[in-house]
Amino acid sequence: MQIPYTTTIRPDTGVYNAKLGVWLFLASEIMLFGGLFSAYVFLRMGVPVWPGEINGHLYTSAAEIVSIPLATLNTMILIASSVTMVMSWASLMMDNFARYRLYMGATILLAFGFLVVKAFEYGSKFDHGYFPAESNFLGIYFTLTGLHALHVVGGIIVNGYFFGPGAKMWKTDRARFINRIEIAGLYWHFVDLVWIFLFPTIYLI
Amino acid sequence: MADHAHPPQTGTTPDTDVHGAHDAHGAHHDEPFWRKYIFSTDHKVIGLQYGFTALFFLFFGFCLVMLMRWQLAYPGQPLPLIGGLFGDMRMPGGVMLPEFYNQLGAMHGTIMVFLGIVPLAVGAFGNYVVPLQIGAPDMAFPKLNMASYWAYFVGGVVMLASFFVPAGAAKAGWTSYPPLADIETMGQTMWLLGMVFLITSSLLGGVNFITTVVQLRAPGLSMMRLPFFVWTQLVTAFLLVLAFPPLEAAAVLQLMDRLVGTSFFLPSGLVVSGEVLDIAGGGSPLLWQHLFWFLAHPEVYVLILPAMGIVAEVIANNTRKPLWGYKPMVYATLFLGFMSFIVWAHHMFITGMGTTISSFFQITTMIISIPSVVILSALFISLWGGSIRFTTPMLFALGFLPMFGIGGLTGLPLGLAPTDIPLHDTYYVIGHFHYVVAPGTIMALFAGIYYWYPKATGRKMNDVLGRIHFWGTLIFMNGVFLPMFIQGLAGVSRRLYDGGEIYALSEGVIQYNQFMSISAWLLAVAQIPFIINFFMSIKKGKKIEENPWKATTLEWTTTPSPPIAHGNFVTQPSVYRGPYEYSTPGVAKGFTGQNES
């Protein structure tokens, strides 16, 4: 006996298995980042000055340490990559494999772009002697953005697989391949979503 | 020859293929050993892998506490015969060092909860039984299932390995509270890494279980026709998926504190061994406690719900009548799962929280006792008017009921702050939670093993050995844990290396330590008939006919014992009735399978 509803939809629930599976996984990720956000809230509450004192200097706003222009750029990069991701799925739905490749490639490139900007950000922090151990602001900043960046890397690996070797499934099992891209897209949009909350709460407030 | 090792999961074959005699079946016999038994994606094999591994860890965790109980019974005395085996870093001259005692304590808790009970209750029983009970060919994501098992395995190896690093394993309790845990030796880092693997395993497993139960139920198997065991596994899976991640976040933060030097949990001005730590400070030890207990409270329901599910199955089957109050039990389980997320700070009443927030958690904790009582009462009432068969699984299921009752009732004073304040961190707490988990959950898991062993092997376990195992376990578990309430009420603290001997308040109750230790060692002896029975019956057990317990649920009525290797069923079963149609008037054979139209 085969496992049912791997590609077709189960009538009473209206979803195929992997879609429910990935949303459940995203639910767990919401709680993971939620745990970190709640830690941020807990640590920041009641502190009179935030970021506070680092290396002898008193900082009263995050903008004095982190670069808002760079972070804004990164926000736009991720949002654009979400668009290209959903366009890659839409291209497959319109039976256009070449377009799919284009958009998926763009998504991956934008993701790399995000990481490059991140590398500049981190590098400049380290140059100024801002390490995670120096203060809770930096600790939270590096941990939250670092975990997020790890998720970006994960997305690049998954998307890279579907751009390259995984794309063979387009020929052998079209419907299943489209589903997989939809699932990969859901994960990628979630990565974008986390950043949408990270950006204002860490950089701007 | 192409490797058709797995049933091709392509969309090109019809999904509802009822003509199951695929040639994929024939091709499976070509699977190499490592594919068939080591890296299998078959839920039954994975279930057995989880089962064997978890039973090993339960045994190991039990050994740790048997060692501890020597120190508690005879503080400062050398352990005869084997004391010298532990070396000078742990037991010089056979006398246990406090550092080693603390390792044993922390790892006993960690191993029993995360490497023993949950993998057995969810990984083994859940994996093996749930797909069969819902008429599915496997879990929804077989490869993910395999990954879950191996993540658990790796986590277990890391935890065991931590005993052998310099200064040994984690020793800040299974709760790993900072600041102590933040500055502890390397074993603590390994604990954190091991937990990351275990949490990953549980998350992937939880996703798998929920998708399986929602998506793969057989035609006709509506949610309200599910065996109660499946409901408990479903709610447990939600608890795992949603409650574990904040602990993973906390583990990441503690790893950052330990490895990178952050101060998430370290307050300013912390003094260690007379020196002020050179840290940024500004952190909060309470933050760890909140994040930890946010998981660890739902975790205790992860420990009990599958057990209640097993007991329900065994009781319905051995009273030959439907469960009383199936619907209330289901709603109670759902309500319990939901409430379990908002009671956690009852583990933190002594941290100086304000009265408003304390009242909130006291109220939610009192409320959550209601669904537990509903479920336990329904199980008790299910016995009324039943035609009770005292089979070995039934003995364990019956034993579970009053034991869980004691465990639950003794929790009530702990849920109210005024009574919790003198009892917190005393032996009373240890007594309470062990009653729920040991004569509670573990006895229910034994019931499950005796009940489903014939399904997995085609043979029954020996009943005489089973009865000896039952009585020995019941009596000696009570011997170990009952006196703990007395000691706790007198004020004896937990985690004391000398069992409280140094404090005057222990004077009237310290003598129970010896009694409890001897009970623990006799409890170990009582497990010998079980271990012998378990392995012996694989080859020598009495062979069974198809449905030896005359049960109604799909795992018994639609597939042989052991079940068909891949895909479980020759044809897709359909379900026409509820799960417990026993003794229906007019049905001569006394029960009707769910798949009988």
Next chain:
Amino acid sequence: MAEGHSIEDIRKHVRVYMMVFGALAVLTVVTVGVSYLDLPFAPALTLALVIASVKAGLVALYFMHLVSEKKVIFWMLALTFAFFLALILLFIAAKNGHGGSVLVP
């Protein structure tokens, strides 16, 4: 996907995706702009979270197709959010409720 989306349906979706992209870009600018208003902490945080939630909502509803997704997904997410809120709000309440000075963490 066996949902019978025609090419025309997908083209309509694409139009929506582009509009959402535009909205997200604008809202990002607004987010940064608002931060220059130098509001006190509580209103600044609230405003930031509101704008972020609108952006997140757009991504979730349109890019992640939640606007047309089935009940089972929706209810599961609702449950998750309930617990997410419990996590954040109860932590805040607990921190507020702890007696003693700010120095007692």
